[in-house]
Amino acid sequence: MERHYCHLHLISDATGETLIAVSRAVAAQYQGVSSLEHIYPLVRTRRQLERVINEIAAAPGMVLFTLVDQELAHRLEEGCKEIGAPCLSVLQPILNLFQSYLGAPATPRPGAQHMLNADYFRRIDALNFTLMHDDGQQSENYEAADVLLIGVSRTSKTPTSIYLANRGVKTANIPFVPDVPLPKSIESLRKPLVVGLLATPDSIVQVRRMRLLSLDADQDSPYVDRHVVADEVAQSRKLFERRGWATIDVTRRSIEETAAAIIDLYNIHRLKFISCS
Template identity: 65%
Template sequence: MSRNYFHLHLVSDSTGETLLAVSRAVAAQYEGISAIEHVYPLVRSKTQLERALGAIIAEPGIVLYTLVNDDLAAELVSACSQESIPVLSVLDPVVNLFRSYLGTETIDRPGAQHTVNADYFKRIDAMNYTLAHDDGQTGPDLDAADVILVGVSRTSKTPTAIYLANRGIKTANVPLIPGVPLPEALANVRNALVVGLVANPDRIVQIRQNRLLSLNADDDTSYVDRAAVAAEIAESRKLCTRKGWPVIDVTRRSIEETAAAIMELLRTHRLKFVDI
């Protein structure tokens, strides 16, 4: 199927991450249509805005912006309107709702969400912990994790752990390998939430075959044998059932969806400790 393309201009006084996330979430709903993204970050002066406007007028399309400076925002909207270019402030509806409910004005500080604060250092700490406890690197401080992911090879343990770490959640991951006993440290975990990740055997086989292909490795191995993979997954499910660990099937889930489910489990898990 042929694809149609359109120009998408994202003007931000910060990094532009918010605009990218919102626009991509919406664009994904349109099959066969792709956006040619033009990102203009850190637009905080008239000169910078004029430079962005020159590019927008040269290749018109949809314009989304996050500008807390009212003068710059008004100039962008005016220029786009004169050229009949659709333009929208992504944050204004949310800001107005907050203002109405909270009864107070915003501080109008560009990039305020990226200020270095306690949350920033929490994320850095979580990332350092997660990288040090990736792929079975347990150590004596495994129970210092917020979350421990267990699962057979190729169930997206590492990327999910990294995503959670970016949310400030210390995450370790332990591979379940046939014939290899669980790390002793995992048996002694008392505080961390342990979550099992599983997937459809056919999906696991496909991913593993691609992995071997990228390594130019021999694929005549039980690692990609469907019956053997199905047995691995069945055993991992039984293990989680015996241990009382929740299980998430990642077959049709994105990393973000898996992480969201884990974070909800973590909230419930922490409430149990509060009740105690």
């Protein structure tokens, strides 16, 4: 399939994370199109904006922005009109909806979503906890976790844990290794949601081979033997069923999708835990 390329200018008075997430979610719906991203964060002065407008003129394309300063927003729209570049405020339709429903205008605060509030420190605390409890570390402290992930090697335990931590969920993870008993502390856990991660043997073998290749290690190893891997997965599945733990098959899931499913399970688990406490 022939690919088409277009320039995409993302202009923000904060970090630009909102724009990046929204634009990539939309761009993913167009298989034959690749956007060349030009990202301009922390644009808060007229001088900075004029530089951005000049760069848009040098590489015309679509323009998305999140500028709460209305004077800057209007100047950008004027500049794009002169250039002939389509321009859209990502936040404005949502701000209009809020204003219509709440009956009050917003108070412009660039980067307000990144303020050092309680939620921010909660996420930092969760990230610190997760890093300290990665790959079976400090198992005696699992009761302090919100979520505990268990799975055979290469079932995305660590990246999923870190993603959850960025959402404020304290996550520990531990590898399942046949014939190696799990820590005794797991048997008495009450607060954490325990989730078993599963994947097809073929997908695990593929990821493991890539891992060995990156390490320049021997590819002729039981670690990537399909029969051995299939037995690992079967044993882990039996354990999860025996303990009554929730399971998620990560074979065709992105980290974000897996994390979303876990958060949904965790919210239900948390309500049950609170009601029983």
